[in-house]
Amino acid sequence: MGVAVPEISIVLPAHNEAGNIAPIASAIAQAMALCGSYEIIFVDDGSTDGTLAEIRAAARDRGIRYLSCTRNFGHQAALRAGLHHARGRAVILMDADFEHPPELIPKLVAAWRGGARIVATRRDDEGVPAAKRLSSRLYYRVLDSIGDVRIEPGSADYMLLDRAVVDVVNRIEDHDIFLRGLVRWLGFPLVTIPYTRGERQHGESS
């Protein structure tokens, strides 16, 4: 890895995503072409399918770094591990399966450059099966009723966090945090960008 600190870090938790690693890395490279210097950080979350080998191969590129969890700790824990190692002035969190479209990245970066400290995303309902749509709405209604932070339906862990936000999140020691809620609770200026969910390209949902 080069010594220069990249402006933007892109963190991707990966659990059994072997087929997605190389394609998502190149899609991100394409999306970032005009967005400034960046690093990609893959977090292998105890995969059992060759994901780590794919990540190691990808990391021959000096713009790609990785963490390897000793076992499967879950998506939120993998995100936090990535946040601790990201060096950028802004950190983008996204899934490794193409459901968070890499083409959206320039919009996240532009909103950040425009002054937002948190750029959140909201998935629209297009193409989402009726059952999932229903369960998702119910989920956010329950969240709304138990917490004092409003989280819009369709909110995803596809977001950009400014360094100021990352530093605060990294100081929180609770093990079980719900990032989507936590970052909203912090109160930083937030912009939400809608997107249409992409198709998982390889493997299956864990």
Ligand code: UDP
């Ligand atoms: N993931 C992870 N650890 C897990 C489960 C999932 O790091 O224990 C990753 C997964 O590889 C993907 C993202 O978290 O990049 C979202 O997971 P998934 O696609 O399985 O969830 P869904 O999109 O179905 O909600």
Ligand code: MG
């Ligand atoms: Mg997924």
